[in-house]
Amino acid sequence: MVEAVRRRGTDRPDDRRSADQLFDRELDHLPPEARWREWKNRVEATIFAASEPVGRETLARIVGKNCSIDLLIDDIREELRGRPYDLVAVAGGWKHLTRPAYADAIRSAVGGNERAVDLTQSEVLVLMCIGYFQPITRAELSSFFGKEISRDFIGHLRGAGLIASGPRSPTPGAPYTYVTTKEFLLEFGLDTLRDLPDFEALEDAGLLSKEKLLAGDIMPDFSAGR
Incomplete structure (x- = not known):
């Protein structure tokens, strides 16, 4: 019935x-x-x-x-x-x-990663940058990090549903910009973008390492997206 x-x-x-x-x-x-x-x-x-x-x-x-x-x-x-x-x-x-x-207990009981998407530190870093500075182009991201952000890298984040195309940039060539999505908010447990944490909070959560960032250890992933 x-x-x-x-x-x-x-x-x-x-x-x-x-x-x-x-x-x-x-x-x-x-x-x-x-x-x-x-x-x-x-x-x-x-x-x-x-x-x-x-x-x-x-x-x-x-x-x-x-x-x-x-x-x-x-x-x-x-x-x-x-x-x-x-x-x-x-x-x-x-x-x-x-x-x-209870994250450790849940992982021990059911296995796997509790996060919906398996992200590298470099992906979290780029996502954080897009979150704070959106809409932003791939060229602007590359300039920000001083290293080329590949199309494959962006494609992986798009495929995961964490970013989407934003309005075209007014710069020459009118490239697409990128913005975060509702899935991004869900993945990081945010209500709105105003709830984005600072770098120290991400480091405390184990999502980013300032030591590795300063040493350049996480930059090579930008070319492959993994």
């Missing part, structure tokens, strides 16, 4: 609107405390079930019009204190993520 309802809800926009009208967002029949608890349960369940971060507009469909989603999220996060996972603002929405302290 649930599957039948889903099909009816996705087949025709009119059916979808009818279902929305039947759905009780306000829960006026419940006392305030029970209403708040139900809204929290709806929000947490929706975020838990989603494969992508869930935005504010989506969550607004399942709670009362005067409900503060931010306060709901704060309450849920407070309840998750001490749990191995948290509700995190990322890529313009919210998503359940395991806490960094």
Whole structure:
């Protein structure tokens, strides 16, 4: 029966609107405390079930019009204190993520790398540069690092979905610029580009090594993209 309802809800926009009208967002029949608890349960369940971060507009469909989603999220996060996972603002929405302290345990249990994309230090360095200075051309990146950034290198980052073509540069030849994507925000656990960390934070996370950078040890990767 649930599957039948889903099909009816996705087949025709009119059916979808009818279902929305039947759905009780306000829960006026419940006392305030029970209403708040139900809204929290709806929000947490929706975020838990989603494969992508869930935005504010989506969550607004399942709670009362005067409900503060931010306060709901704060309450849920407070309840998750001490749990191995948290509700995190990322890529313009919210998503359940395991806490960094359990990364080693997760790797030991399921193997592999916890990161969605296996990045070299040079790739992280270029991504950081694009993140801070976008839109930026390949020539500008090469000038920034004093070493040619190959098309294959850029192609690997594009193939991973971490960067995309931006507007054409006003410089001679009108080359394409590059910008970061939503996948970039997801990969680095950022809500917006304003959350980009400084170099020291990336070094503390083991993503970059200032010692290797100063020694030039990570520059050769720029030609191969790996």
